Amino acid sequence: xxxxxSKGVGTSSQDMLDVIDEFQRALSNFVLSSGALAIKTAGSAxxxxxxxxxxxxxxxxxxxxxxxMAALAGTVTNAKFNVFVFSVDASGNxxxxxxxxxxTLGAVVWPTIADTRAVIGFVIINPTGTGNFVxxxxxxxxxxxxxxxxxxxxxxxxxxxxxxx
Numbered sequence: 707x708x709x710x711x712s713k714g715v716g717t718s719s720q721d722m723l724d725v726i727d728e729f730q731r732a733l734s735n736f737v738l739s740s741g742a743l744a745i746k747t748a749g750s751a752x753x754x755x756x757x758x759x760x761x762x763x764x765x766x767x768x769x770x771x772x773x774x775m776a777a778l779a780g781t782v783t784n785a786k787f788n789v790f791v792f793s794v795d796a797s798g799n800x801x802x803x804x805x806x807x808x809x810t811l812g813a814v815v816w817p818t819i820a821d822t823r824a825v826i827g828f829v830i831i832n833p834t835g836t837g838n839f840v841x842x843x844x845x846x847x848x849x850x851x852x853x854x855x856x857x858x859x860x861x862x863x864x865x866x867x868x869x870x871x
Contacts, residue, residue: 731821736863737761743792743827743857745846746774753778753792753829753846753857761824763796770794775826778841780804782831782853787811789830790841791866793823800826804841816866827859 741755753775761768775792779802782788788807794800803817811830819825833839835852846855 732865733863734765735761735763735821735824737824737826737859737861738767740859740861741770741772741826743775743829743859745855748847749845750847751778751842751845753790755826759826759861761794761826763822763824766796768794768796768798770798770826776800776802778802778804778829780841782807782833782839782841784833784835784838784851785809787814787830787832789814789816789828791817791819791828792826793819794826795820795823819866825860825864827857830854830856830858832856 738760740757741759742757743753744756746752746754755770755772755775758769758771761770778790780788786807786809789805791803791805792800793803801823803819805817806815808814811832829846831839832854833851834854835848835850837851839848839851839853844851844853846853
């Protein structure tokens with residue numbers, strides 16, 4: 707996705723404050739330490755954080771114990787790419803959101819993450835076996851579907867939606 711500006715750019719002080727507010731919100735929520743994303747256990751359809759992590763929401767620090775991520779939901783078509791993004795809010799609620807699949811990794815469209823959450827990381831899925839990857843059902847290490855799950859931790863401000871303001 708290339709960068710774009712969808713908002714009209716005005717000349718008033720309020721227009722500038724609105725743009726600055728969007729950047730400030732996006733940069734105020736992030737993970738400070740890696741959660742060490744991994745498969746829950748061999749043969750599982752769930753991901754987990756293998757270590758506790760610290761994160762900021764609106765500049766306030768919170769802790770999250772190691773544990774299971776919210777379940778994956780959605781299907782990734784064989785030979786396509788997609789991402790499942792894991793995030794957390796100030797109350798410690800976990801979320802998993804699926805992007806929109808693409809024929810290449812670069813063609814994947816990231817989900818919009820609420821500006822009240824910090825992104826823990828994501829898993830890239832690219833099934834190259836005999837079928838589709840079905841979130842919540844297909845094990846992340848399935849030998850038939852071959853999901854090619856790649857776990858990426860984001861212990862820094864991760865802002866996939868910042869490319870379009």
